[in-house]
Amino acid sequence: MTSEYEMKKDKYDSFGVNLASVRNIWEAKVIKCMNDVLPDYPEFDYCSICIQDVYALSMNQITPKYIQQGTVLLRKEYSDDDFRDIIEVAIEKVIKKPNHP
Numbered sequence: 249m250t251s252e253y254e255m256k257k258d259k260y261d262s263f264g265v266n267l268a269s270v271r272n273i274w275e276a277k278v279i280k281c282m283n284d285v286l287p288d289y290p291e292f293d294y295c296s297i298c299i300q301d302v303y304a305l306s307m308n309q310i311t312p313k314y315i316q317q318g319t320v321l322l323r324k325e326y327s328d329d330d331f332r333d334i335i336e337v338a339i340e341k342v343i344k345k346p347n348h349p
């Protein structure tokens with residue numbers, strides 16, 4: 249039996265090299281910024297659907313940048329303020345129209 253993790257590992261494998269560690273660098277930064285910004289919205293419900301929606305909506309606004317682990321990024325395309333703006337728009341959208349009753 250193949251576990252879900254093993255299957256996922258296979259899916260990210262190319263010629264024996266695992267590519268799952270090549271990440272979009274903005275993922276972690278958006279999550280960190282969400283943790284900072286969300287408490288400003290007391291009306292946000294913090295359910296898993298809404299949190300995932302805010303994350304997905306925000307990530308879709310950002311041009312992805314994938315790097316190998318250990319790579320030093322020399323140029324920043326986005327500032328903390330850019331992330332804050334993008335995330336605030338996403339939060340307001342989700343509060344106004346949550347994907348659940």
Ligand SMILES: [Zn+2]
Pocket residue numbers: 293294295296297298299346348
């Ligand atoms: Zn919700």
